[in-house]
Amino acid sequence: MENKSSSNFLKSIIDEDLKSGKVDHIITRFPPEPNGYLHIGHAKSIVLNFELADEFKGKTHLRFDDTNPAKEDTEYVESIKEDVLWLGYEWDDLFFASDYFEEMYNRAVLLIKKGKAYACDSTVEEIRQMRGSLIEVGQSSPYRDRSVEENLALFERMRQGEFKDGQKVLRAKIDMSSPNINMRDPVLYRIAHLTHHNTGDKWCIYPMYGFAHPLEDAIEGVTHSICTLEFEDQRPLYEWVIRECEMENIPHQYEFARLNITNTVMSKRKLKQLVDNLLVDGWNDPRMPTISGLRRRGYTADAIRNFAREIGVAKADSVVDTKMLEYFIREDLKLKAPRTMAVLEPLKVVITNYPEDQVEMLDAENNSENPEMGTRQIPFSREVYIEQDDFTENPPAKYHRLFPGNEVRLKNAYFIKCNNIVKDKAGKVIELQCTYDPETKSGSGFTGRKVKGTIHWVEASQAVPAEFRLYEALILDEDMTDEASFLEHINPNSLEILHGFVEPNIKDSKPQDKFQFFRHGYFNVDSSNTPLGQLVFNRIVSLKSSFESK
Numbered sequence: 001m002e003n004k005s006s007s008n009f010l011k012s013i014i015d016e017d018l019k020s021g022k023v024d025h026i027i028t029r030f031p032p033e034p035n036g037y038l039h040i041g042h043a044k045s046i047v048l049n050f051e052l053a054d055e056f057k058g059k060t061h062l063r064f065d066d067t068n069p070a071k072e073d074t075e076y077v078e079s080i081k082e083d084v085l086w087l088g089y090e091w092d093d094l095f096f097a098s099d100y101f102e103e104m105y106n107r108a109v110l111l112i113k114k115g116k117a118y119a120c121d122s123t124v125e126e127i128r129q130m131r132g133s134l135i136e137v138g139q140s141s142p143y144r145d146r147s148v149e150e151n152l153a154l155f156e157r158m159r160q161g162e163f164k165d166g167q168k169v170l171r172a173k174i175d176m177s178s179p180n181i182n183m184r185d186p187v188l189y190r191i192a193h194l195t196h197h198n199t200g201d202k203w204c205i206y207p208m209y210g211f212a213h214p215l216e217d218a219i220e221g222v223t224h225s226i227c228t229l230e231f232e233d234q235r236p237l238y239e240w241v242i243r244e245c246e247m248e249n250i251p252h253q254y255e256f257a258r259l260n261i262t263n264t265v266m267s268k269r270k271l272k273q274l275v276d277n278l279l280v281d282g283w284n285d286p287r288m289p290t291i292s293g294l295r296r297r298g299y300t301a302d303a304i305r306n307f308a309r310e311i312g313v314a315k316a317d318s319v320v321d322t323k324m325l326e327y328f329i330r331e332d333l334k335l336k337a338p339r340t341m342a343v344l345e346p347l348k349v350v351i352t353n354y355p356e357d358q359v360e361m362l363d364a365e366n367n368s369e370n371p372e373m374g375t376r377q378i379p380f381s382r383e384v385y386i387e388q389d390d391f392t393e394n395p396p397a398k399y400h401r402l403f404p405g406n407e408v409r410l411k412n413a414y415f416i417k418c419n420n421i422v423k424d425k426a427g428k429v430i431e432l433q434c435t436y437d438p439e440t441k442s443g444s445g446f447t448g449r450k451v452k453g454t455i456h457w458v459e460a461s462q463a464v465p466a467e468f469r470l471y472e473a474l475i476l477d478e479d480m481t482d483e484a485s486f487l488e489h490i491n492p493n494s495l496e497i498l499h500g501f502v503e504p505n506i507k508d509s510k511p512q513d514k515f516q517f518f519r520h521g522y523f524n525v526d527s528s529n530t531p532l533g534q535l536v537f538n539r540i541v542s543l544k545s546s547f548e549s550k
């Protein structure tokens with residue numbers, strides 16, 4: 001395999017094709033099979049196809065490659081359209097491969113008439129065995145020399161439903177000793193008595209990918225047909241079909257590396273297993289690498305597009321670290337998302353020297369890195385919640401948060417000092433009694449003393465209850481090259497649910513509103529499955545990362 005790794009090898013090809021007059025405009029396509037929801041790997045292909053067309057003032061088709069009714073469904077068609085639009089791309093034309101079934105059938109008849117295709121009675125297993133191997137030529141089918149008349153009649157009867165599934169196939173007659181196994185009389189049509197989501201019961205024979213795909217591209221006038229590397233060996237068949245079927249438009253196939261990401265599986269078929277086995281909350285579970293899952297998690301279309309552009313198009317397969325995807329959502333939200341405080345695991349703090357019926361409003365910046373986002377007012381009173389984690393009775397060395405006798409700053413508010421601990425019968429700390437120092441108000445210019453720790457908090461009487469869902473990778477293995485056993489590598493701790501509080505300012509948040517919760521990371525309001533009136537926040541990503549963009 002050639003190892004040309006340039007982020008724009010496709011651009012160079014198109015550029016030359018336009019300059020040399022090989023084409024006078026370009027058409028690309030994104031051709032998903034509607035057998036599942038789109039994932040981040042598809043996003044790479046979408047960004048590539050739409051943006052190439054855009055750059056060279058061409059067109060992009062969205063084409064549903066719906067030639068296998070066993071697995072396809074209109075639910076998937078609808079979700080795919082929604083996801084492409086959400087990513088920010090509008091197709092110039094929308095097509096269904098199934099609309100070409102009649103034309104494909106006619107092209108197959110043409111092949112038969114030219115002596116280039118024949119009906120074969122061999123079983124799938126026999127065909128596989130006779131195909132040979134890399135070191136062994138294939139054996140010819142005993143049906144290879146049927147006459148044109150007989151083949152035409154049999155193919156017609158296949159279409160009429162006279163045979164059962166698997167009883168016959170139509171095969172190309174190419175070369176059983178070709179060094180490329182794909183050229184050893186590949187199957188073009190198979191019998192499948194199935195109802196198709198688009199054509200209903202009209203057909204009981206369906207074209208195979210290797211035959212259908214080049215015809216689809218040619219019928220639509222696609223010029224640059226971009227697919228993933230595993231189809232490189234199929235390119236000679238692609239070209240054979242275009243040539244022998246005497247197609248007017250001649251598309252060319254180009255391959256680029258599939259996107260793989262650490263700790264995930266990237267195939268609709270496998271993702272469907274997670275859904276079907278109820279290991280996740282549907283295709284849009286925020287842990288899924290699907291576009292809809294990433295959206296529900298809180299990823300923005302901008303972040304996904306920027307990620308896809310950065311990884312570029314390579315000619316060699318590689319696995320991209322999830323951290324890189326996380327980097328792009330942090331970058332996108334850094335200056336956009338309001339920053340507020342949320343307490344995920346609350347511990348009540350009573351400030352014993354604060355007036356009992358007083359609530360004061362304090363100024364807080366909405367985004368310390370983006371002053372344009374202004375300020376808000378947050379309530380402060382005698383009772384606040386802090387994180388359980390921000391207190392310990394027995395502090396280790398260098399612990400700068402709250403412990404008995406220690407003083408910390410409450411972000412945007414005052415210094416407080418812990419004087420007393422209240423425990424329940426089981427010995428669990430349930431309340432802290434603290435005092436505050438009115439001199440230390442944030443923004444007051446107080447310089448008297450310094451404290452080493454600043455912690456976040458939410459005022460208790462106006463705190464808004466909320467659920468927080470924290471995610472980890474769904475799959476534990478870093479190396480998923482052996483994806484076969486991925487179901488055994490499911491991370492049992494991929495979801496943690498906590499109940500705490502957010503500031504009253506964000507109580508009316510709507511699904512898809514995004515925030516940075518001080519010290520916790522970026523969160524998105526969940527869009528489904530939320531108990532009535534209950535705010536649910538999905539953590540998109542924590543604040544820290546070790547990844548740096550190049």
Ligand code: ATP
Binds near residue numbers: 044259269
């Ligand atoms: P899956 O196994 O997930 O179903 P697929 O390749 O069979 O993937 P299709 O629906 O046929 O999925 O793909 C539509 C387009 O998306 C194809 O052009 C394919 O090359 C591209 N594509 C799919 N997965 C990836 C990936 N991981 N990286 C880059 N492109 C991809």
Ligand code: MG
Binds near residue numbers: 033
């Ligand atoms: Mg597929």
